[in-house]
Amino acid sequence: MITQNSNEEPSYLDYKGKYKGIFGWILSTDHKRIGLLYLFSIMSFFVIGATIGLLMKFELIAPGKTIITAQTYNAFFTLHGIIMIFAVVIPGLPAVFGNFLLPIMIGAKDVAFPRLNLLSWYFYVTGVTLVLISQFTGQGPPDTGWTFYAPYSFRTTGNMLPAVFGAFVLGFSSILTGLNFLVTIHRLRAPGMTWLKMPLFPWTLYATGWVQLLATPIIGITLLMIAAERVLHIGFFDPTLGGDPLLYQHLFWTYSHPAVYIMILPAMGAISEIIPTFCHKTIFGYNFIVASSIAIAFVGYFIWGHHMFTSGMSGTALYTFSLLTFIVAIPSAIKVFNWISTMHKASIDLQTPFYWAVGFLFVFMIGGFSGLVLGSLATDIHLHNTHFVVAHFHFIVFGGTGYAFFGAMHYWYPKITGKMYDSRWANIGLIIFFTGFITLYGAMFFLGMKGMPRRYYDYDEIFHTGNIISSLGAMVMYFGLAVIIINLVASLKNGRKAPSDPWGGKTLEWTIPSPPPVENFNEIPVITKGPYNYK
Amino acid sequence: MYSTTGIEASNYVSTYNTAFYFIAGVSLLLLFGLTIAMLYFVFRYNKKRNPVATQIEGNTILEITWTIIPVLLALFMFHLGWAGWKPTTKPPKDAMNITVIARMWSFLFVYENGKQSPDLIVPLNTPVKVNLVSLDVIHSLFIPEFRIKSDIVPGRQKFMWFMPEMEGKYKIFCAEYCGLQHSYMHSTVNVMSQEKFKVWFAESAKPIAVAGNAPGAVGEAIMRAQGCFACHTPDGTKLIGPSYLNLFGSQQVVIRDSKEVTVTVDPEYVKRSILDPNADITKGFPSNLMQSYRSTLSDDDILKIIEYLKTLNDK
């Protein structure tokens, strides 16, 4: 049976190891401390990226020049995209909550390769540093958008190399994390935890791990080719050297489409943990949720072409990609239906994390449905590269992964910090944030349908109203998020002490003290029952 | 609620609408249905109303149902999209041929009789086939009202076609990010009645005949049509290329075969700058940005341009 730790074990926060002070953190191989290192760095970059987003919205509030020049605007959305995608949402849930909780949830003392784990954090920091360096050196910041499309990325005078190399190093970090998790799950599950007794968050990390491992090298080599083409003038994608710019797009999206499932799968995992806990009810259709995670990861590998519908691919390719795009929506549908069914006949404890989960479901559906509109050929021809796409991916990336991230933050906060936060402020912040979110990105759908292209510094007068609404929404949302973050930070000091199981969760992390001791478990638990056993 | 005007300005609008309304309609229905179900559960089964949860592991029949129904819906959605897209590949045989030359950051439309225009002028109810040519990077020709868009990829033969079904002027945007002035790379499509179009088409092959007779006016009009002002200004502001202000007759340091050379901006040099811009790169400016205008400018045009440049010297 499960043993409760005695109080003699120091928590991982108080533990005094070989190194003191800051070195106790940046040289620690404890998966929990590494998780917090990631949390801190990711949140910092998120705030930078988000502030740039807000500045872009200020610029777009009126046609013509409002606060920044076109050059700055182009550099801004490039940096915003690179930071948000490569440095925030791709590592996001796996690196923070995966690192912290995966070993605990499967009953292990650490990940399989603790030192590699620390190394991947260093890669992460190096990568982001390179991206930031590209902003201040050379002939001005990169201005290609996060997609680095050829041949523009060879023409621009912007300082591409450090940015490309930074993205490459970030990819390395992502591969190492995925590899580590895969081995951990294969080798270190507690005795008795068969595959189908594993909680759903580890399951999604497992599916994500494969995508990270098998998709990231493709972008790695693509970025290397871009660098080689810029420096050595090897012809790969530049039409003047005989290359094919569309091949670049193929390779880029061969990674970057699976990457969107790297972002969303762990988010779905976190939601699958939150819902049963607050419903006090076992999850509906466990096997189907597991299978759908695998299906998303697998099918998601073959639909990259839906980003290239207007580029002039062959009809056969268009047919295949569009069809498979619709197929990949099915496993997501299965998940949504199972989550909602879990709420049926439950006994729901209405706490902040549950509200985030409900919010997630709502915006994820909007984002997903707008994805269907884009997956259909006739409609994508019109909507491609308009603000409709921008709305789609903010709804599903920020609305999906972002909401799940904040949900997970509120869910595991007591476990990680040992403190409770103030729920009232957390809920107020959520409501303000949600209002701002819907206004900000909702307006973009209509702008896109009217035909406003994306990456536009300046726009036609007919798009003015929509942009005003959208920009106002951004300010509201910014305010809401500030409330949420300030509340969480303030609770570190003022919060009351958290019990080991504040929400009545049943997975392993709730069986050990908050915050967890260094070794997680005194004795490795032996598993006999499924993960969400509320009987 | 949606779209700018709700008019059917081209042959694609109705198929687009069918696909869009079906997908959006089903989506909204599902969104409302599922959200209401969710909110009802939250209300009905919260801890106060339902203190003890009923444990339900799952239900295979339900799972199968809610897999199959979305599959069928999704396949139908796919079908509508495919059916709406299919016609874009098959231009009618009698379609009128126009070539668009896209470069940073302007469109130039060239007609079969050699006529050039920065705006796309087309006759009503006539199929138009636009051959897509890009001289530098990827651009995209996007006419929102027509619900059509196609990327213009350098080094590839491609076309798009459509049939304008409503007279009027509509916006053209460049929809693929192409650098600094991407958001200023726009134009207009002007759909005329067939009679009016015939008159326009038969007018002098050059569009600039009516520029006026102030010195340099024709040159300026030519340059406007060719999109020179996307990169060069007449007032001394540095954009992407050197400003034209006091350019003619001045001394310039240029880089020729990676050596610095000082040249005088005389007609010969201007001509070379326009026809072979990468031979001499003005110091401090990027190479390979300006592309040759050999295909669209004649010697005579260049003389007119020089005439215009001269007028910018006394300011």
Next chain:
Amino acid sequence: MISTAEIHRDDETSKTGMWLFLFTEMLLFGGLFIVYSVYRYRNPVAFHFAAQELSVVIGTINTIILLVSSATIAMSITAIQKKNKKLALLLLGVTILLGLAFLVNKYFEWGEHFKEHIYPGSSVLALRGQGDVLFYGLYFFMTGLHALHIIIGLVFIIVIATSILRDKIDSENHVLLENSGLYWHLVDLIWIFLFPLFYLIT
């Protein structure tokens, strides 16, 4: 199933990690194979004639060198298992020498091309047409990346050999040797495909 890194060395875990890493290497080169197949399809004639210029003899010799070195490193594992430390070290030494021989060959091969002004960005190459630019671009990039892997593999093997010398690796604990072997075989495996693609198919 229970075991944690601190308590107990777990060879299976370490081998699993190595294999997963090899998968990423396969896909890294996989991306290049995609590029190769597309451009070969689009420029059949240029690729045909360009490939004829590469020396089949040097290519064959290098293939055989790599195959032999793969066999020697595989045998060194058997040697270590049979507690024959000397033979193991000898076999590793042979592997390293063969790896170096491969690189020396490559050096001369590339030098030959450079003498004919064939290198990325050269104007002579550009004059020969786009198919040739693509072929040689891919050739230099892929064989260059492969050579880089050879160098990494050699460093890895040298580290392992010193560990054997210092008895850190022995018949009981040789998973690191196995992992370096796996890496070296992967480098060989990639060459097995590079060789026909660039030298043989004309």
Next chain:
Amino acid sequence: MAENEKNHIIPYRTFLYVLAGLIALTLTSVTLTQISLGTLTVVIALIIAAIKSSFVLRIFMHLKFENKMFSRAVIGVIALLCAVITITLLDYLNR
């Protein structure tokens, strides 16, 4: 568990046989491709390369003696790569 399997010792002989086989295949492939066989050349060269690599994978890299899971994963990864190449070519072959 793998603990006992890992000490499976492969005799030197096996490696030498395999090496001889690999070299023979290399030479075959060189001779065959020097004769002009049209598109068949590509097919032959690739088939021989595939046979060679399966030897390397199974014997040199011990897959034959490891846990089945490893071989399955390798096959899966190779299949995935082939699928990606095929889908990319769907575009190029039909343009």
